Amino acid sequence: MRTLSLLILMLLTACNQGPTVERLSGPTMGSSYSVQYVREPGGPAPIQVQSAVETLLEQVDQHYSTYRSDSTVSRFNQLPGRQCMALPADMLELVGFGQHLAKISDGAFDLTVAPLLELWGFGPRAHHEQVPDPQASAQAQQRIGYRHLREEGQALCKDAPVQLDFNAIAAGLAVDLIAERLGAMGINSFVVQVTGELKAVGRKPDGKRWRVVLEPPGEDRQIISVDGLGVSTSGDYRHYFQQNGRRYSHTFDARLGRPVEHDLASVTVLAASALVADGYSTLLLVLGPERGWRFALAQDLAAVLVTRAEGGFVSRATPAFERAVKGD
Known part of the structure; x- marks a missing residue:
């Protein structure tokens, strides 16, 4: 009887356990990510959430990282001018968003700025930061321009040997993808942060x-x-x-x-x-x-x-x- 009473007490305690705030983090994109989420009773454990988050981050890295030669964007950048390459639909959408920003800013924002970043020492293969000579700058400028990009069906084409750099928007994309995945896992309250970009949804257990x-x-x-x-x-x-x-x-x-x-x-x-x-x-x-x-x-x-x-x-x-x- 005592054992039965103890079992009932344990079950009642488990049933009355309220939501808790779980935290997880790790390295990504040369920086870090973090997630805080409200775990409801029976909700996904941190190890499940971390696995889902890191899988998404690896996929983003595999597509958009200019620091790895096997990424989708690096393979596109290695193509000469007047070439096309089939890209995943979500990557074409991201290019489309970048092109939209370029058009409404008269080219102030431009996804093809990579040669300049490299020349000035801010790129993935640069050894040190420096002010380049005018001739080198002029040569790099010939490989820049969002108007050199165009879509043909599921392919992205370039009229000149331009190179894409998604570093200005890739982290924001990663945050949105993680937020969508958390929602699909039944998590309705969370804060996601990737390299400083973040999104907050829902309320904490105290209602705030x-x-x-x-x-x-x-x-x-x-x-x-x-x-x-x-x-x-x-x-x-x-x-x-x-x-x-x-x-x-x-x-x-x-x-x-x-x-x-x-x-x-x-x-x-x-x-x-x-x-x-x-x-x-x-x-x-x-x-x-x-x-x-x-x-x-x-x-x-x-x-x-x-x-x-x-x-x-x-x-x-x-x-x-x-x-x-x-x-x-």
Whole structure:
């Protein structure tokens, strides 16, 4: 009888166990990823979630990494001009999104900027950062231009020996894919972060939204509450080099063939898709403080632009951003 009572007590305890917050993380894309999710009773264990997440990250790496010679994008980049290559449907969609950003920014955002990144020392095969000579820059510029790309059915073709670089949007894509996979596993509340890009969905066990920390350069951090939004921050304050007293960012304006030279230091964008947030944060950073601000207002983007000013930094948030975080 005592054994039976103990068994019943154990069963009742298991039934009354509420949701818990599980955490997992690991390396990816030269950086790291992390996932926090609310595990309901009977929900998937962390080991299952981690396996699903890392499988997706490996697939993203296999398609989009320019750091491995066997990736899909590297094989496309190795093709000479006037060649086509069949690509997976989701990869063609990502190219389409990049082409859309290029068109609406008059080429400021460009997926074919890879030769410039390599020349200036920011690419996967570069040995050191440097300011290249004008002749080398001119030669690299001949291999850049989103207009050299076109789709033919399920194939992507290039009219010149251009090379694709998805580093500006691949992490956002990875976040969206993981979020979709978690939803398919029955997980309805989570925060996914890949190399700094993230998306938060649902509520924590206490009923509150997930809280995200924004750390703009030179300013106090800002904590916002997010539900159903991707969050992306792009900045030039961490990845740059200096030569002869001048500062050169890893953010490139493909039209000029060189790093941007303006006072916009950081951009944060909120959007329903982490991919969209990732792409627009990069685009605004390329455009600069004034053009970027006007573009964000015209497109009704939820964005914060942080600009260098005498003695510090100045932050401006669009009305759409204020609406998105209202009621935190």
